[in-house]
Amino acid sequence: MKHFTKLLLAMVVTMGMVTGTVANDTKATHNVTILTADNSDGKITPKTIAAAFEKAGFFINDNRDMTAPWKKQIKDGTKNFDTLDFDVYNLFTIFKKDVVVKLGQKYPNIGLFSPMSMSIWAKKGSKTISVSSLSAAAMAEIMGVPADDAELVAYGKLVEETLRAALPNAKVETVSYEMKQPEGPLVSTAQFAMDPDGDWEEIKEEFQAAFEQELIPAMFINAGFNDLNYDMEESGFEGYTFYDVYSICYLEVIYTVAKTHPEAGAFAPCSMYMYQKRGTHTMEIGFPSVYNWIASLAIEDKASHDILLMAQKKMEDILKKLTAK
Template identity: 55%
Template sequence: MKQIMKGLLLIAVILTGSTAASTADIQVFTADNSKGEITPATIEAAFKKAGFYISANRDMNGPFKKQFKESTFDVYNLFTFFSKEITLELVKKYPNIGLFAPMSMSIYTKKGEKTISVSSLTPEAMAKIMQIPVDNKALAKVGKMVKEALKLALPGGSFETLPYTVQKPTGPLVSSYHTELDEEDLNTAKEDFQMEFEGELASNGFVMAGFNALGDDFEKKNFNEYDFYDVYSICKLPVIYTVAKVHPEAGAFAPCSLIMYKKKNEKEMHLAFPSVYNWISSMDIKDKASLDVLLEAQKSMNKILLELTE
């Protein structure tokens, strides 16, 4: 496979004005659950009813206890979902919509508490990260669908006011790479690249939490502008375990969606993922333990992709 690195594109979103933004990037919806009737399964059913495709609904408490011998939660699930119809609508103009197809949520109950909470990104935050107009109607529709699903899933719930403000990011919000693939045998070149990539994930402590071949969905709807468009859902257990202790709402960013696509009229394959600087700025993360695992994960993923695209 011919791999020629064409360069590393780092997309930096600079917040103007003061050092902090006025609007929260993460929304946390919480409801009383003293009767235990609301579960990750009932929440999943509500999101399906609202029109979302569910990629995964993973119980993380088991892995937490297995690897770290403890958990500070009675419930902690990472939930990934997206609207196939709206994703198709958006990708026609914004190829990086796969950064949030699927979107991520955390479903959690802190140990001993009688409430259940769901965290997710606001449409405004997704627009900021993808650098698309904040008033995009399709993205606003997704936001409305999420709120309706939350109200259905968590009766009597309400949005919390988080005890921090969004800070100016200290690094690029999206890390992007591109490389050329062998056009004469594109399928084999792609498969070889992905096999090597997945091997590097495992050897660097990352878990492939999901995979969506969005390009197949596009073709079924007669949209054929891509040779392929794949999305990896990637997680690193020490990252979410460490950060969630202080910020359980961190599941709004985990697992991370890494896009890998090639347009038919281009020679290059594009790869991109939201960087950990989103976590740090959106949740005003300051504790050393969280910063250390986040920055190490960013460094590791950059190293993997840089070496593969050389």
């Protein structure tokens, strides 16, 4: 019989994190950057933005139009779905395979941001288009790795440069809020004990099938799946038996939070890694918690706060159930 470990929460909040107003400093550093460009001629679209990233060598994991499913929920009279505030709202997920291969050799939790997420939006009647993204420094803090890692810094710079190319003459928006201290751990993790005498592929497939089945009644959407280990082995690195990443979304969560914080797409969909290092008998599982959203975006409204915590608990319960048998 398989032996399972209980759900663990990785406490990566450090005393030195800048997550709000610093003593004797009236301006906080923000994790999420919003670039807004004039789009009176309508030439900038989610497709042209994706094309700029493809040109820069990024893999486009998804460029999902969220207005269509939101409209359907509103039309169907689904509870908590009332109005559509956007002409455009896309969740855009990307990563650069060669960079992720290099970072994955040093930082096993690179899957937290592989793919990385962005939101692309234009409010109803607006002549502008905006894109939100998470800074490389913020990703480093969440991952618990050095912020001055040269490859990670260069990765962040390439994202910024590509966004500038995609949104000519864009300006960085100044937000009215300051970040807060996190209410909980920034990364949630679990461990799954794999039978050393069993077939790892069968064990993995069985676990993932059960995981995918649990997502359905919990109202989570499996928005993507990436086999990072394929690219790692192609490059000659064989440190993992497998390394998979799910992109998980919850329709009502992003709908609710985007009403007041459209930049929330910098955290959605959520990337959840599942990997096994060679020579071990443990599957490591992790995802960025919703406490990142709440702290980085200074979320105060009850509707957004409550639904984020609800989604967090649902995912924790799924993993606890699957790793407690």
